Amino acid sequence: MNAKIMNRSELIYHIIAIVTLAIIIFLFWNFSTDKPHVEGEITSDLAVDDTSSLIDRYLYRMIPILCGAGLFSIVIALYLEEWLTQTTWQYRIIERYIVILAKVPSLVYGIFAVYFIVFHSQKVLNYPLLLIAILLVMPVTIRSTQKAIQSVDISVREAAYALGATKLRMIADNVLPNAFPLIVAGICTAISRILAIVALIVIISNWINSSNIFTIPKSAVVLISSAVIASIFSSILDYKQVT
Amino acid sequence: MQHPINAPILYIDDLNVWYGKNHVLKNLTFDVFPRQVTSFIGPSKCGKTALVRCFNRLNDLKSDFRYTGKIQFNGVDLYASNVNVTEIARKIGMVFHKPIPFRKSIYDNVAYTARLRGIKQSLQLDTIVEDCLRAVQLWDEVRNDLHAYPEILTIGQQQQLCIARALAGNPEILIFDEPCEQLDATETPKLEATVQRLKSQYSLIFVTNKRRQAARVSDIAGFLYNGELIEFGQTEHLFTNPKNKLTEDYVTGRLG
Amino acid sequence: MQHYLESELKALQHQLLKMGGIAENMLRDAVQSVLNRDGELAQRVIVVDDTVDKLENEIEAQCIQLIARHQPVAFELRYLTMTMKINRNIERMADKCVSIARRTIELLEYPPLQPFVDLQSVTRLIQGMVKDSLDALVNRNAELARELRARDSKVNTFYEQMYRDLCSLLSDQPQHIQSGLCHLLIFRHLERVGDLAVNIGEEVYYLVEGEVIRHTEIA
Numbered sequence: 001m002n003a004k005i006m007n008r009s010e011l012i013y014h015i016i017a018i019v020t021l022a023i024i025i026f027l028f029w030n031f032s033t034d035k036p037h038v039e040g041e042i043t044s045d046l047a048v049d050d051t052s053s054l055i056d057r058y059l060y061r062m063i064p065i066l067c068g069a070g071l072f073s074i075v076i077a078l079y080l081e082e083w084l085t086q087t088t089w090q091y092r093i094i095e096r097y098i099v100i101l102a103k104v105p106s107l108v109y110g111i112f113a114v115y116f117i118v119f120h121s122q123k124v125l126n127y128p129l130l131l132i133a134i135l136l137v138m139p140v141t142i143r144s145t146q147k148a149i150q151s152v153d154i155s156v157r158e159a160a161y162a163l164g165a166t167k168l169r170m171i172a173d174n175v176l177p178n179a180f181p182l183i184v185a186g187i188c189t190a191i192s193r194i195l196a197i198v199a200l201i202v203i204i205s206n207w208i209n210s211s212n213i214f215t216i217p218k219s220a221v222v223l224i225s226s227a228v229i230a231s232i233f234s235s236i237l238d239y240k241q242v243t
Numbered sequence: 244m245q246h247p248i249n250a251p252i253l254y255i256d257d258l259n260v261w262y263g264k265n266h267v268l269k270n271l272t273f274d275v276f277p278r279q280v281t282s283f284i285g286p287s288k289c290g291k292t293a294l295v296r297c298f299n300r301l302n303d304l305k306s307d308f309r310y311t312g313k314i315q316f317n318g319v320d321l322y323a324s325n326v327n328v329t330e331i332a333r334k335i336g337m338v339f340h341k342p343i344p345f346r347k348s349i350y351d352n353v354a355y356t357a358r359l360r361g362i363k364q365s366l367q368l369d370t371i372v373e374d375c376l377r378a379v380q381l382w383d384e385v386r387n388d389l390h391a392y393p394e395i396l397t398i399g400q401q402q403q404l405c406i407a408r409a410l411a412g413n414p415e416i417l418i419f420d421e422p423c424e425q426l427d428a429t430e431t432p433k434l435e436a437t438v439q440r441l442k443s444q445y446s447l448i449f450v451t452n453k454r455r456q457a458a459r460v461s462d463i464a465g466f467l468y469n470g471e472l473i474e475f476g477q478t479e480h481l482f483t484n485p486k487n488k489l490t491e492d493y494v495t496g497r498l499g
Numbered sequence: 500m501q502h503y504l505e506s507e508l509k510a511l512q513h514q515l516l517k518m519g520g521i522a523e524n525m526l527r528d529a530v531q532s533v534l535n536r537d538g539e540l541a542q543r544v545i546v547v548d549d550t551v552d553k554l555e556n557e558i559e560a561q562c563i564q565l566i567a568r569h570q571p572v573a574f575e576l577r578y579l580t581m582t583m584k585i586n587r588n589i590e591r592m593a594d595k596c597v598s599i600a601r602r603t604i605e606l607l608e609y610p611p612l613q614p615f616v617d618l619q620s621v622t623r624l625i626q627g628m629v630k631d632s633l634d635a636l637v638n639r640n641a642e643l644a645r646e647l648r649a650r651d652s653k654v655n656t657f658y659e660q661m662y663r664d665l666c667s668l669l670s671d672q673p674q675h676i677q678s679g680l681c682h683l684l685i686f687r688h689l690e691r692v693g694d695l696a697v698n699i700g701e702e703v704y705y706l707v708e709g710e711v712i713r714h715t716e717i718a
Contacts, residue, residue: 085306159343159405162299163356163412164333173355177346458568482567 010092017096066137066194070187073138077145082171098146101139109136110197114204136197137190144186148179181237188234195227250318252277252416252446253298258312260293260470262305267293269470271312275416275463280442282449282461282478286498290470291450295418297321298448299335300328317415333359336409340421342401344393344408349385352393352404356412375407379437399430406437417441418448423456435460454494458482466490504569511561511582512636515589518554519633521547522589525596526629526692530622532603533685536611541600551593558586577709581702585636588695588702592629595688595695602681602688609678612668621657621686624650625693632699641707647700648712654693661686 084091112135152175160170176183202220251274260268267290275281283291293302300321302308314321321331333356345352353372362368372389376382381403385396393401402422409417419438423431438447438460451457457464458478465475466489474481474490485491492498525544532541562583565571571579628650635644662683669679701713 087306153343155339155341155343156345158301158304159337159339159345161304162301162332162337162339163409164329164331164359166329169359174345455570458570479564479567483563 013089013092013096014100017093017100021097021100062194066191069134069137070141070190073141074145074183076138077142077149078171080142081146081149082167082175095146098139098142101135102143104135106136106193106197109193110200114201136193140190140193141186144189145179145183148182148186149175151182152178185234185237188230188237192227192230192234195223195230199223199227249276249278251275252317254313254315254318256313256315258294258297258314259310260290260297260302261307261309262293263307267470268297271472273465273472273475275446275448277415277446278442278444279463280438280447280449280461281463281465282451282457283465283467284451284454284457284493285467286493287452289467291452291467292420294467295337295420295448295450298416298418299332299337301332301337303328329359333412334414335416335418336412336414337418337420338402338405338409338422340424342398342405342425344396344401344404346392348390349393349396349404350389353407353411356408360412371411372407375410376404378410378441379403379407380433380440381407397430399426399433402426402430402434403437406434406441410441414445416446416448418450420450421452422449423451423453431456454482454496458494466493468493504565504571504575507561507565508575508578511558511565511579514554514558514561515582515585516633516637518551518558518586518589519629519636521551521554522593522596523626523629523633525551525593526622526626529596529599529603530618530689532600533606534618536603536607538604538607541603544600545597548593548597551590555586555590559583562586574706577706581706584702585699588698592692592695595692598688599685602685606678606681609675609681612675612678612682621654621661621689624654624657625689625696628654628693628696628700632696632703635700635703636706639703639707641704644700644703644707645712647697651693651697654690658686658690 080091080094084094156174156178157170160174165173199220202217202223206215206217206220253275255274256272258268258271259266271294283294285291296302297310297314298316298321302310310322316331316335319326345355347355350372353375354368357368357371362371373382376385381400384400385391385404388395393404396404402425406417406422423434426434435456438449441447442462449457449461461478463476464478464481466473466481466485466487468489474485474487481490482494485494489498525547528540528544528547531537532544562579566576566579569575628647631643632647634640635647665679665683669676698713701711704710704712
């Protein structure tokens with residue numbers, strides 16, 4: 001590792017973050033894969049169950065959870081940027097987790113999702129949903145919100161403080177309006193990732209259920225195209241902010 | 244030094260400031276008197292900005308800021324525990340080296356500070372906005388575009404808008420931190436004229452690294468070098484008959 | 500900022516003209532005291548000089564302050580340096596008036612000399628020059644300023660005429676030698692006042708046209 005890119009203490013933080021994350025995921029995997037095995041065969045249920053209604057059930061559950069995760073990640077990003085001092089170890093380690101999770105390709109989460117939803121579908125479980133929300137949505141949204149907040153020039157904050165604004169007033173009046181497009185862009189990116197993964201789930205369940213594995217269900221097409229639209233929207237917002 | 248017989252509005256005694264291990268201001272002692280322009284000159288990184296940021300407590304934003312000594316504003320210790328920081332920031336307004344209009348309309352930019360003061364009535368806000376814009380001679384130029392965004396203004400006009408915004412907070416002291424850094428040559432005299440006009444109502448502190456500008460606008464001038472206040476006194480004395488060799492070198496342009 | 504310096508310059512000119520006005524009055528009074536053998540008036544002229552001296556110091560300090568603070572260029576620089584020079588010239592004019600007044604007091608000790616030259620018309624000429632030099636300053640009138648040089652040569656002719664007359668007078672009446680020398684000095688001082696007015700005119704010309712006409716031939 002080049003010392004200029006990352007100095008020793010930062011490297012240590014990074015290693016700690018990776019190791020703890022690996023341990024957490026490993027434990028979770030063990031914990032969650034044990035139970036369904038006890039409850040019996042999975043594929044038999046799927047044959048009876050209508051896949052589309054299954055997806056619907058999940059989606060309806062997922063929407064409030066995802067909205068909550070989005071809002072919660074904005075709050076976390078605000079807390080990280082505005083209240084935590086950036087030189088403390090808490091800030092550094094949390095930031096490492098977020099960076100690492102945000103960099104994991106969404107397909108990895110997709111495999112998680114397929115595993116939990118398609119193969120454990122006899123029961124609508126809440127915790128895998130939460131896990132997916134946390135792993136898939138929050139790192140991306142927190143990261144982009146953080147960047148959006150950081151993109152608000154320090155001079156704007158100073159100007160607001162110098163006029164006698166309190167911290168909350170400053171955030172509400174100056175930081176959030178300035179950062180808003182980038183925050184929305186981040187949320188759009190997260191939404192498009194999720195839509196893509198749901199599309200993946202739909203396609204895989206279709207393969208399992210139907211004899212003709214070459215047809216792609218209409219709902220998957222809708223999901224994929226809306227994912228593309230969301231990502232285009234996000235890129236427009238991103239571009240507009242930069243220029 | 245001849246000062247008007249008046250109590251100092253800012254009283255600084257043996258001020259030392261550190262940023263981490265960096266000792267940026269060393270043993271400063273001076274007074275700032277009301278209704279005057281007090282300027283600080285010096286080469287860049289000599290501590291001018293660090294000094295004025297002590298006055299409105301913007302230095303608090305830096306986690307490694309440390310100070311010793313005394314800073315009194317109207318006889319009250321600025322860093323006492325019972326002091327309301329936002330109140331201080333409003334009483335001691337600041338204009339930065341580049342214009343920082345908020346992403347609001349021109350009207351809302353000026354009304355922002357008035358609203359922070361707790362003024363909500365729209366009639367009252369209207370008069371404050373008009374008065375403040377008139378005070379910086381911007382009213383006639385923007386009276387028809389009050390609800391446009393400040394991007395339509397030139398840099399100089401934006402800086403005037405920032406002054407108006409600071410005035411809306413009804414400050415007692417107004418700090419200018421190198422306000423002409425980004426302005427072009429035709430807009431600088433306008434700002435300097437504004438400073439001269441505001442002198443009758445406010446106490447002004449003017450930080451600049453252009454010594455000519457300090458000579459033009461200020462009544463009292465201080466020369467800072469490496470965090471030390473080398474000389475402090477009447478501007479004309481500083482520029483015609485400096486007592487210190489360093490000051491002489493600086494005002495003649497041999498230094499920095 | 501331009502407005503600010505402009506108002507300062509106006510105030511400066513006001514003071515300069517005030518000083519010029521005092522000097523003009525001093526000249527009038529000094530000559531009057533010679534003509535009327537009025538010791539009291541002469542004394543008053545000497546006293547008034549203090550005011551002029553004080554004004555001179557003030558104006559000079561103001562000029563230095565403005566130059567130091569505003570670093571003027573072009574017209575404003577010319578104006579300030581010119582003001583300093585005119586300031587000096589007016590003060591010397593006032594000094595000459597004081598010298599005339601001193602001679603007047605000295606003259607009182609001697610019997611009056613029969614008038615041998617038209618002092619009043621010369622004085623009127625010189626007063627006119629002083630007044631016009633200040634007018635040229637107020638109105639930025641380069642032509643008027645330039646003409647002063649031609650008018651000064653008339654004064655010089657008068658002076659030479661007077662010198663010859665006085666020589667012949669004194670060779671006829673040697674008992675009046677002290678009185679005659681006093682008159683010679685008075686004329687000398689008057690002639691110098693005329694020169695100073697010309698100097699002011701030259702400065703005004705430089706101010707308006709930006710061109711030095713000192714030490715050049717009269718066109």
